[in-house]
Amino acid sequence: MSALPSTNADGETRATAKKPATIHDVAALSGVAASTVSRALSTPGRVNFRTRARIEAAATELKYVPNAQAKALSSGQTKAVAVLVADITNPFYFDIIRGTQLQLKAAGYTQFLVDTEESKEVEVNTIEQMMQMADGVILTAPRLNDEALVLAATKMPLVTINREVPGIPSVLLDTPTATNQALDHLISLGHSHIAYLGGPGSSSSNIRRWEALSTAAQERGVQMDRLGPFAPRTYSGDAAADALVYSGATAGIAFNDLMAIGMLQRLAARGVRVPEDISLVGCDDIFGADFCSPPLTTVTAPVEQAGRVAVTMLLSRINPGVGTLPRSQSVLPTHLTIRGSTGPAPLRP
Template sequence: MPTPKRTTVYDVAREAGVAASTVSRAFSNPRRVNGATRRHVLEIAERLGYHPNPLATALQSGHTATVAMLVPDIANPHFFGPIRGAERRATAADITFMLGFTEESADTERDKIERLARSVDGFVLASSRMPEATTAELAREHNLVLIDRQVEGLPSVVVDNAAGSRQIVDHLASLGHRSLVYLSGPHISWLAGERWRALSAGAEERGMTATRLGPFPPQVAGGGAAADAALVSGATAVVAHNDLLAIGILRRLAERGVSVPEQISVVGYDDIFGADFCVPALTTLAGPQEESGRAAVEILLTKGSTRPSDDGPRRVVLPSHLVIRDSTGPAPE
């Protein structure tokens, strides 16, 4: 059976009684086409089942119909949700989605942006490691949206770590803990600073002692040194920068014969896949990570970073909630 012939721009033009260039402009540059003519062309195109070639439309409009997302560690399960949300929103908009990782390097991140700039319409930067000044400089030339990071004047999507960190403190205080230690991620991490500020402020309000140690690599491999440092601190509760680090801490404590949560409680951030599989299952702060990726691409599609509203660039703050599992318990007497 022969394959049905694909409807072309010339078929639509012939049926609508206009030039093929008018049909192309009706899709790629509608402002240059009379409103009535455009509606007529679109009606004919829909009836004939015509869909413009995305590449051809991109060439004519000056846009690439492509967005890129950069993450610092592609192996970190925390980024699976934002990647999935961003890719699904891009697919729904019929645009191409690219993914790259920067190996926790600000220089690599900047280099990738500059090399890809001519190939994409915008970037989603997840947990960007670049200094604020560098990020602001690049934003003047490129369409950027940040995830898990805020920079003055730029659009961003974050999970509410401030309120979530207060939930962690309240949970530990309710269990009788009077001291906690925050095992921090990289100093260049915006999240590390935000989480510490919220934890220390919450601890002060509750009359608890809070100490920050680190930085530690935000990976399972960083858990050994982090756990040893936590034991030396004498704190009865540990809050890790992320779940990977927390899982590494649990492993090290088990190796040293330290019982969790009977002797020390452990809390993480992100609620990654596997946080409930470790032993004991990890108490952690969760948020709608997939929604963060979707929202970031939505901002790019609406040109949120280059055409801010009267209230400034869009800043989306998503709710967080504490997932209580077996790694936290009453403070030891």
Template sequence: MRVVVVAMDSPGRRRTPTLADIAALSGVATSTVSRALSEPRRVNDATRERIERAAAELGYLSRSRVRPLPAGRPRAIAVLVSDVTNPFYFGIVRGTQHQLKAAGYQQILVDTEESDELEDDILRKLRSSFDGAILAASRLTDRRLTALSEEMPLIAINRQTRGVPHVFIDTPTGFQQALTHLVSLGHRDIAYLAGPDTSWANETRWRTLARAAAGHGISVRRLGPFLPSYDPGAAAADAAIAAGVTACIAFNDLIAIGMLGRLRERGVRVPQDMSVVGCDDIFGADFCNPPLTTLTQPTERAGRTAVDILISRLNAHDEREMRRSSTLPTHLTVRSSSGPAPATGETAARDRAASRRLASSHR
């Protein structure tokens, strides 16, 4: 006798079955279920029939959003980025492109324009056009991302959500290094220039800074949010000046570089009056005036690793064969935009007196 377990959302209310439910009932991997329902020709007859029986028993087929992939369609992977003009994604896209080409897949590059709604809509509407998806810095909620991972093969970059395969770039450790760097230079009044509220990485970085600051016996102010591009850096700089902080850690390099230009316009010297630290080490970060202290991230490696994990899932017939995650390290690259905290109060007076005595001794 076969027992079918019906998932319930709440007492008396039946939950919509997922690919994971079908996988558990039929004894195969979730990726195999996705292949069987979307591209049956890639799964052997016995396995496909077992999956279809399980899906029918759970009532999945009548409400499924999975559509068969067109016959003869080239194998393809969708790569979704939140802003295709952001240099942070250049390395990721280069890495995915090279690795997908080597594996015999085409790349579909999609710009979601920092919109969680557009990201969700594209994944649903274009599902029949790709075999799997790589979400670079997804703006979706944890709940929605988990649900999508049960409906289709996908992997997230720069995101950690339970149950969702991922490649995590360890920026939290890098942000701890950035804060320690600034504290070692004497800074005690530091601001975090936040990115979008929908960014998972933004919240993670803020929580990391708050914990690290408490460990140093100081507090960090949160300013923003700001869109992660160059122009909002001017508003970020104005906010930092108004807050009276001596050092800033920006959500990304584009905000930080925009800040440098605005601080220069307002006569605030970097790093003598204010230190600025970015994140990503994008192309041009070392060409700024002054060159930007920032977190260096292995973006191209992240793209290649994401492809490897996703394709291993597409080809696996057993959950035990799958890779699920990878964590890549970051490090702080110190340049000229960070320096000692400006002297204040009695310290400044002593410095001025010492400068006068030194000047008089050379007359």
């Protein structure tokens, strides 16, 4: 007497059960290329909303499980790490991305790169998605508040760059020390009225720099104005430059190089000479800072190293007991690079 064929959870017999759907099946049903399906499911931000929705509906209908998720189900790891940057067009992040990419590749991991567009909502949504697709997340200059970051860290391994939150591993670039060097540099040139052109109010780096500068200025007996906030983009340089001129300060320290470069352009258009009339300092030493007219005095930081260190710290939590012992924080030194945008304070009647 022959045994009845066994059935699976969906009521199909083993003999008639369908093979698992492939990425090509999803592509055919949704009417797109397989590469588009891969992008939609791995880095959703790179695919427009309507196409992504169509692909996700097809994947659900076919009960498609991406390879990364299949590995996660079987081994507990995807061998992928998500790197979230606030603005992928900002050259500051180029070296961070390069550092994380090289360090992850050396460890046998894939990098998912996401531009969060300086949006808290995008950060939250991406972290939720990456819980199924990545083993951990590196957040560069996150805009989420401390409570949201702590909650996210309870759900998956997480490391921040340029953001200090108790209980979360972090890599910090010690830019406050170098901005104080910039202040001393300007004072040595005879400047006694200096302005700080601030960045986003939600930026931890912006807060740390202003606190350091305001304290140091008070200790040194010079006037320090806080102007802004301004967007950390070149286009904000117009408003920042006008505010600097109106303030009467003879020197300015900008939140980042992009803003400072925009300021140089605006000051030139107004006929304000740099550094003869106003001195200017940037921050980050991005590619192109030394090509400006005049070349930009700026804060230089080991940005690529920050990306590498962040990966090392994250992998030590993904794979505890393997390799180096987990560190809770790493602070990397910075320094002032002096170029042609700073000079002696102008003589005032």
